[in-house]
Amino acid sequence: MVVKVYGPRYASTKRVLVCLAEKGVEFETSPVDLVKGENRNPEYLGLQPFGAVPVIQDGDYTLFESRAILRYYAEKYKSQGTDLLGESIEERGLVEQWLEVEAQNYHPHIYNLTLHILFASALGFPPDEKLIKESEEKLAKVLDIYEERLSRSKYLAGDFFSLADLSHLPFTQYLVEPMKKEYMIRSRKHVSAWWDDISNRPSWKKVSLL
């Protein structure tokens, strides 16, 4: 069964695609243009009532919310490809902890930067310079905590690559390249080594080009 993934151009969808690549699960993609409002078509809203990307269809099973999809495939193919959940319930707890940190502490700030630096003009509103400055300051504080954590373990949840690390890839790539804020990563020794490690994985090399 080939998994159908909607909205492959967007960062939150790439989170799902890199997970499928790590697990060796075949997928096909279906474009959704958010600028044209294709996510507001009745057909799409039938799949995702909030009008967000991504959505997957796997046979007659439909699922949305990128981090829910990550957990589903990491569990469904637990013993296939890279194990992304840890070996014990305690390791999985730490994977979940750092995946929540990504969602609750890291993502809101990097999302504000992405929206206001990269997409404001395409979406037709002026970038909010005050919000950009505050978001960078808040993201820097989060990265300081990551620096301390990554001085004690190779990856966020421990000495194993997991969903917690993977979930950072697409938006951090935006930060490093189009936003030209690579200094936020490079000024922190352990964050820098972690970024080199995770962004050089073959799964990400493949998916980041899609």
Add this chain to the structure above:
Amino acid sequence: MVVKVYGPRYASTKRVLVCLAEKGVEFETSPVDLVKGENRNPEYLGLQPFGAVPVIQDGDYTLFESRAILRYYAEKYKSQGTDLLGESIEERGLVEQWLEVEAQNYHPHIYNLTLHILFASALGFPPDEKLIKESEEKLAKVLDIYEERLSRSKYLAGDFFSLADLSHLPFTQYLVEPMKKEYMIRSRKHVSAWWDDISNRPSWKKVSLL
């Protein structure tokens, strides 16, 4: 082993406590006063580097982020008390989907309302009336989607109570009682029935009084 839970007065901690009550896991609580800044003590930051509540300690295992703690106990005691994860990987996927909806779509708006209506004066800043209005409008749109969903299944993830429902309890209680916005629930027939169902569970009756 009695689980130690930090910060029992706060809504995000009550999310954890109601889960422990559903699973029949014994706990003790340790107060943390956010207004006094006790979450910024070095000892507390050693447990939770972001200075947020809750944190749990279970023997020598420490875990933070409320929804990560929910998943940990729901999995660790899978066959004890109420099953909160669904019976199959597909059901768990839907639990995760709606738990992410709670975290990403419901929580930000109800959190803004809580902060600006209930806590602004205690924290020493003026409530932002524009943000209150916008947050209520956005929360109403989310509740419209819940209404449609709950017209097709008794609970969010299907016809079984799960972490996805449970995670809504503490902040929705704030909405209904101290914020006096019960009309947002009562004006939607299926949301109203769902709220009566989940808020009358013995676990919540017990924990909401703590």
